Amino acid sequence: MMEIPLALRGIVVITKKNMRLYYTKPPVLMFGLLFPLFMFFAFFVGRKLDLTTFFPAFLAMMLFFTASSVGPLITPWEKREKTYERLLSYPVTQDSIILGDLTAGAIFGIGISLLVWTVSLFLVPVAVTNTGLFALAFILGTLSCAALGVLLASPATDSPPNVMIFSNLIRFPLIFISGIFVPLAQMQGLGLTLAYCSPLTYLVDLFNAAMSGASVFSPIVDCGVLIGVSAVFIFAARVIQMRNLVKGL
Amino acid sequence: MNAIQADHLIKRFGSVTAVNDVSLAVREGEIFGFLGPNGAGKTTTMRLLTGVLTPDSGAVHINGIDIHRHPLDAKMQMGVIPESSTVYGDLSAEQNLQLSGQMYGMSRALREERIAELLSRMGLSEKRRLPVRTFSKGMKQRVSIACAIIHRPHVLLLDEPTSGLDVQSRRLVIETIRDMNEQGSTIFLTTHNIEEANTLCQTVCIINKGKIVAQDSPERLKKMFDTTQSVEVSFDRAVTRDLFAAEAILRAEPCGDKWRLYTDNPDRVLKYIVGRAAQESIGITSLTTSGPSLEEAFVQITECA
Numbered sequence: 001m002m003e004i005p006l007a008l009r010g011i012v013v014i015t016k017k018n019m020r021l022y023y024t025k026p027p028v029l030m031f032g033l034l035f036p037l038f039m040f041f042a043f044f045v046g047r048k049l050d051l052t053t054f055f056p057a058f059l060a061m062m063l064f065f066t067a068s069s070v071g072p073l074i075t076p077w078e079k080r081e082k083t084y085e086r087l088l089s090y091p092v093t094q095d096s097i098i099l100g101d102l103t104a105g106a107i108f109g110i111g112i113s114l115l116v117w118t119v120s121l122f123l124v125p126v127a128v129t130n131t132g133l134f135a136l137a138f139i140l141g142t143l144s145c146a147a148l149g150v151l152l153a154s155p156a157t158d159s160p161p162n163v164m165i166f167s168n169l170i171r172f173p174l175i176f177i178s179g180i181f182v183p184l185a186q187m188q189g190l191g192l193t194l195a196y197c198s199p200l201t202y203l204v205d206l207f208n209a210a211m212s213g214a215s216v217f218s219p220i221v222d223c224g225v226l227i228g229v230s231a232v233f234i235f236a237a238r239v240i241q242m243r244n245l246v247k248g249l
Numbered sequence: 250m251n252a253i254q255a256d257h258l259i260k261r262f263g264s265v266t267a268v269n270d271v272s273l274a275v276r277e278g279e280i281f282g283f284l285g286p287n288g289a290g291k292t293t294t295m296r297l298l299t300g301v302l303t304p305d306s307g308a309v310h311i312n313g314i315d316i317h318r319h320p321l322d323a324k325m326q327m328g329v330i331p332e333s334s335t336v337y338g339d340l341s342a343e344q345n346l347q348l349s350g351q352m353y354g355m356s357r358a359l360r361e362e363r364i365a366e367l368l369s370r371m372g373l374s375e376k377r378r379l380p381v382r383t384f385s386k387g388m389k390q391r392v393s394i395a396c397a398i399i400h401r402p403h404v405l406l407l408d409e410p411t412s413g414l415d416v417q418s419r420r421l422v423i424e425t426i427r428d429m430n431e432q433g434s435t436i437f438l439t440t441h442n443i444e445e446a447n448t449l450c451q452t453v454c455i456i457n458k459g460k461i462v463a464q465d466s467p468e469r470l471k472k473m474f475d476t477t478q479s480v481e482v483s484f485d486r487a488v489t490r491d492l493f494a495a496e497a498i499l500r501a502e503p504c505g506d507k508w509r510l511y512t513d514n515p516d517r518v519l520k521y522i523v524g525r526a527a528q529e530s531i532g533i534t535s536l537t538t539s540g541p542s543l544e545e546a547f548v549q550i551t552e553c554a
Contacts, residue, residue, distance in 0.1 A: 007321060010321075081335075081337070085331040085332075086329065086393075091320075091321045
């Protein structure tokens, strides 16, 4: 019984440590902050697109990049710096470490995205039709994207650049098949099939449901998929990290 | 109750058995040395004892707590210093210690008090706010040790703590180990440095190819494997090997500006050398006797296994 408070304390301390150490690391700033902004400028600015229509997708993309950018960096960085073994020897478990990494990614994602959202309120005429659903989209979006980030950190390596390249290899294609640049309703054939396979699609759809009320799937389906993929990502990260534990120590 | 009790530990990596049926018991308050050549299984055993790795079979108890069933409770009893100076380079010495204290659930007031005490003891008070990445290897190791002992652990496990350190840092590390032991901590120490094990440890355990091949006090191990003693002598001028042609001298080896004479009867050798030197009008500048070495025992044990 004594172990539960110890485990919770471990998660809190690891989260705080991650926030202090990794939020300002160049790969996080580059791929978590600057990159989605550049994507926004490249695709939306000067193209006479209806920003109100595309804003939910942009918000989902922002959340996706920010929340999934911290996780891939932490474990490889700690293995390279040889701090991972000490971390494991503290009164924490592998699960506490994974959940601490996930929480740090989620807080980064939600913090930056909320900031962008707040600033956008003054620049783009966007409205939220369902505040509860909007908050739920934020929470589930940040959870699933941070869980993806932790999963991307699982390969056995002590080289952060390799993991960042690998994680971008997974993340970049997702933004092109998830209804961000081409609305889901306009997709067909292979594109639509691929969109169904991307968890980001359901986040974009959930933001659409919360902001404009126009969604392809029921919000229940969107929420169910996001909860499901989060659970799968966390479980897979746990299994892979346990298997690769000794590599790179 | 033993402070550390390991029973029949086995750990395999693919087809390689890194630790093969290792059992050991470290008594409370003891300094226990764990020796072995490179690749013998020292670090893997240490990782099994600290709960970093899970054994394929076997069990580890720290102060009676099964580390694999109750890892957090068991780890609260321990302080661990892994092989590399594993501290966060981007954090200052003080921040590293704060993090360690938080991990062990220490209150803020207790942390502050203990951090000030440890930084002073480790000679790092003036550099407490500098990032650890700017520190020398010895200073990083001092921070690493301070992180491991901040909560005054009952059991302290150190993996090659003096490896690659300068003389001052090495002395400080050894003093800290002795201090912790005097305050009641049990020490488990893996090392390559046989002299260090000889002077520090009450019990020495030797592992080779994943198996424990010997475990006893350093003195008993030495006697078990080598009854030969030696006499070291230096003269005020160069001498030849012919000078040592005596029945009691088993072997004579030049050793810098001295000669090392191996014998099982040092008393007879001493009398012979003094008499012969007087006869030849050669001045003796130094004369010392030494017992069998742990290094010799270690080499014999690991070569036999």
